[in-house]
Amino acid sequence: MAKKLKGQTLIFSNPPQIIGHTSVVGPEEKKGPYGKDFDFAYQDVKCGKDSWEKGEKQMASDALKGAMDKAGLDPSDVNLILGGDLLDEIITADYVARDQDIPFLGLYSACAIMVEALGLGAALMDGGFADCVLAFASSDYQTAERQYRNPIEYGAQYPPYKQYTVTGAAAYALGWLGGQTWITHFTAGKVLDLGVKDPNNMGSAMAPAAADTILQHFADLERGLPDYDLILSGDLGKMGKKMLLSLLQEKNLNPGKKLQDCGALIFGGKEKYGAGGSGAGASGVMLGNVFIPKIIKGEINRILLVGTGALLSPLTIQQGESIPGIAHAVVVEKITGG
Amino acid sequence: MKNINKTTDEYSNLIKKNQPPVKKVRNIIRAFVVGGLISVLGQGLWNLYLLYFDLSQDDAGALATITLIFLGGLLTGLGVYDNLGQFAGAGSIVPVTGFANAMVSPAMEYKQEGYILGIGAKLFSVAGPVLTYGMVSAFIIGALKQILGG
Numbered sequence: 467m468a469k470k471l472k473g474q475t476l477i478f479s480n481p482p483q484i485i486g487h488t489s490v491v492g493p494e495e496k497k498g499p500y501g502k503d504f505d506f507a508y509q510d511v512k513c514g515k516d517s518w519e520k521g522e523k524q525m526a527s528d529a530l531k532g533a534m535d536k537a538g539l540d541p542s543d544v545n546l547i548l549g550g551d552l553l554d555e556i557i558t559a560d561y562v563a564r565d566q567d568i569p570f571l572g573l574y575s576a577c578a579i580m581v582e583a584l585g586l587g588a589a590l591m592d593g594g595f596a597d598c599v600l601a602f603a604s605s606d607y608q609t610a611e612r613q614y615r616n617p618i619e620y621g622a623q624y625p626p627y628k629q630y631t632v633t634g635a636a637a638y639a640l641g642w643l644g645g646q647t648w649i650t651h652f653t654a655g656k657v658l659d660l661g662v663k664d665p666n667n668m669g670s671a672m673a674p675a676a677a678d679t680i681l682q683h684f685a686d687l688e689r690g691l692p693d694y695d696l697i698l699s700g701d702l703g704k705m706g707k708k709m710l711l712s713l714l715q716e717k718n719l720n721p722g723k724k725l726q727d728c729g730a731l732i733f734g735g736k737e738k739y740g741a742g743g744s745g746a747g748a749s750g751v752m753l754g755n756v757f758i759p760k761i762i763k764g765e766i767n768r769i770l771l772v773g774t775g776a777l778l779s780p781l782t783i784q785q786g787e788s789i790p791g792i793a794h795a796v797v798v799e800k801i802t803g804g
Numbered sequence: 805m806k807n808i809n810k811t812t813d814e815y816s817n818l819i820k821k822n823q824p825p826v827k828k829v830r831n832i833i834r835a836f837v838v839g840g841l842i843s844v845l846g847q848g849l850w851n852l853y854l855l856y857f858d859l860s861q862d863d864a865g866a867l868a869t870i871t872l873i874f875l876g877g878l879l880t881g882l883g884v885y886d887n888l889g890q891f892a893g894a895g896s897i898v899p900v901t902g903f904a905n906a907m908v909s910p911a912m913e914y915k916q917e918g919y920i921l922g923i924g925a926k927l928f929s930v931a932g933p934v935l936t937y938g939m940v941s942a943f944i945i946g947a948l949k950q951i952l953g954g
Contacts, residue, residue: 517916617913619880620930621889621896621905623831626824661812662819670819674808681807708822713808741824788812 473686474679475653476585478592482599483645483801484638484758486539488532489751490525492607492633495743499734503755504634505532511608511633519553522606523561526551526635530562530602533637537644544568545596548583549637551604552576552746553613558604568600577672577701578655579603580636580750581773581794585652587640588796597642604635605745614665614780627705628666629744632732636750646762651797653686655679657777659790665783668776669706669729669741675791676702676774677713683770683795690719695766697721698757700749700773700793701729703741728752749773753798761800768799835895838888842899846872869900876904881912906931 470477489504496507506528508514513521526549534544547566550573551558563570575582583601590596610631611618640649658678662671676699684690691697702710707727714721729743732752753771760766777790810818849868853859859867879885885905888896896902910929914922928935 612913616930617909619883619886619905619909619912621880621885621902621909623890623893623897625826656806658806658808660808660810660815662815667819667823670823674810674815678807685807705823709818712818712822717807 474655474682475651475686476589476592477687478588478650478652480592480642481648481650482588482591482640483642483648484754484798485641485643485645486533486535486537486639487637487754487758488529488536489634489636489755490529490532491747491751492525494607494630494739495632495634495732495751498732500732500752500756503759504751505755518606518608518612519558522551522553522558522604522609522633522635525606525633526558526562526602526604526637527565529604529635529637530566530600533600533602533639537639537641539598539639539641541567544598544600544639546571546587546590547600547602548573548587549600549602550574550579550583550746552606552610552631558606558609559602562602575773575792575794576775576777577605577744577746577748578773578775578792578794579746580753581700581771581796584638584640584649584771585654585794585796587638588649589652591640591642599640600637601640602635602637603746603750605632605747607631607633607745610745614778624740625666626737626740627669627703628740629668629701629703629705629729629742630733630739632701632729632743632745632748632751634745634747634751636747636754638750638754646801647758647798648801649796649798651683651687651795653679653683653795655682655793655795657790657792659788661788663783663786663788665778665780665789667705668744668778668789669701669703670709671776671778671789672702672774672791672793673706673709673713675793676706676710676772677717679772679793679795680714680770681717681719691721691724694724694768694770696757696769697725698749698753698769698771699725699727700771700775701742701744702727702774703729703744705741706774731756744776746775758798761798764800768797771796771798831893834891835893838892838895839899840895842872842896842901846899872900873904876901877908880905880908885909903931903934906934
């Protein structure tokens, strides 16, 4: 069977199925409008550990184990783990993989990691190199703030378009049998940088990459907005979503309410969270626990999930560099046929 | 060829069109009120110490400053000062309580990396520039005073 690559989009001949997924979040996400949907929420920001980093690792480990349990997998069934997080050396993911007797490929594309892991995992399976893959990503408000910005308790005033990092980890098991949704396409994105230098405005830094990937995906497959029930971006936040809408409108695409953003949704509208959530965990926990259930219930059928990453280095920002953005997309849809 | 081909200028104009405005007038008023209240509190403490303790003007002033620093540190520890900062902006950063916040917040943040490489090394990570340039400007002013003979 010929494998297909059109432009930047991989078309899977045998689409891998999502056979299990688990999300673990922190206390702020639990308080949000989707709080009850997530599989598990820690009330303690350190998840009962003695450091924030250990807490994030705990969350990610729980998610990975949860996905395996839900899919009924034994570690020996899994060929590969793909995953990452926002910290230097993707150290959370490294520690999660340390506990597992399974080969690990660490990924980094900032908050697009979840989609990159799902897309690559599916590609490896469709390519015949694996029969079962685990994909996971995590982010954590405390660990991200301290690496990228100021101490948590520092009393600086942030602008209303700043985002609030989602504390959350999600893991997905991909296999051939037993799922209700599958991944049919993966569009790998290019890095775009239109000169945004404000690290508080990551939504705007990522929006061009998101627009570019969406347009490319449509062009590659000769598809358009009517072919999708939902265009779901990862963590553009309210500001980035507005920018993406503007960019798409300039190309005569008006998704309107069809465009939703996991980050803009997850916390609701409270001022405390600025423009909404950000982080690799945002798209992971929202896809699996909010939107895949909608597919299963038949409310929607096909989602274009666009993971968005702001490739932000605090050092290069201080040197006056701008923030490159990246976006990868996967198509998640209800399994058709028998 | 990328699908989005804008110049950085075009894009920054688009950002300006979409960006929610930072409410400058509101922020200035809040900063004035909160900063003013902190200063009034300091003045009140000064008068109180002068009234109830047998202290010189200078000593009462120093004690009032120490009390404010303590309060700034305490509110940081209780997790309140960052919320105050989001509300008041410069109003709570500029007074001495803000300096206390800038010292205590990294101390809390880096405690988990240990007392030497954590707290010890990172204590001045926020307040460091203020100290550095405070000392540099004190040196320049002092040198000028010597040269000009004030």
